[in-house]
Ligand SMILES: Nc1ncnc2c1ncn2[C@@H]1O[C@H](COP(=O)(O)OP(=O)(O)OP(=O)(O)O)[C@@H](O)[C@H]1O
């Protein structure tokens with residue numbers, strides 16, 4: 319049973335409004351969002367465009383503050399960004415003047431970690447995302463999928479307690495997307511990060527997650543939580559099973575309201 323006490327990441331009654339450009343009134347974006355995510359749990363968030371998913375992720379990351387409510391990570395209030403909560407965005411945010419290896423080492427240098435250990439760790443994650451041989455390439459010399467893998471390695475190398483991902487594979491072609499999904503599944507199997515994963519893709523959410531939170535249209539609320547019963551390790555063949563199709567249909571119905 320889920321309890322508040324084993325939450326790795328907790329959002330308690332989060333609400334958020336933004337001022338409307340040129341107007342005096344506010345646009346309510348998030349309304350009383352509550353959830354808790356256990357250690358190593360993979361939770362996806364699905365919801366219509368504009369319902370506040372990125373806003374919620376930015377609040378969990380500490381980039382934005384909620385108007386009311388609390389966010390806590392490992393029992394500590396979230397007061398700003400931290401390497402404990404790494405973020406991967408839809409477009410890979412890499413430093414164009416640094417090569418792959420230095421992009422991945424960047425956060426470790428900021429944390430002033432031992433240079434030799436950092437280099438060894440960077441090599442492990444470069445290999446994990448299959449970028450060995452491309453260490454000295456600059457972002458402009460990589461494909462979109464390779465850039466996204468570098469961004470993933472850059473987040474993972476910090477060994478975050480929580481990994482927050484905002485539609486990380488949305489801009490990739492289908493084939494690259496499948497291979498990134500497989501990669502993330504195997505990395506999650508190995509390192510057991512606690513994951514919050516925003517996607518528009520119902521199949522992707524079902525394939526990857528332990529649980530799916532469905533948000534209403536704006537102002538976003540969590541209207542349904544679905545436990546995903548499929549055993550791990552999972553592979554793409556899961557998506558062609560009858561159980562998968564039944565759950566997919568149920569989620570689509572829920573999204574359509
Ligand atoms: N800085 C901001 N100032 C004003 N309004 C904002 C700001 N950031 C987001 N919004 C508004 O908040 C609402 C939710 O935006 P958000 O980016 O969180 O949606 P989303 O669910 O991630 O959508 P999508 O699926 O299209 O990415 C939108 O109406 C947007 O215009």
Ligand SMILES: [Mg+2]
Nearest residue numbers: 371372373484
């Ligand atoms: Mg968004």
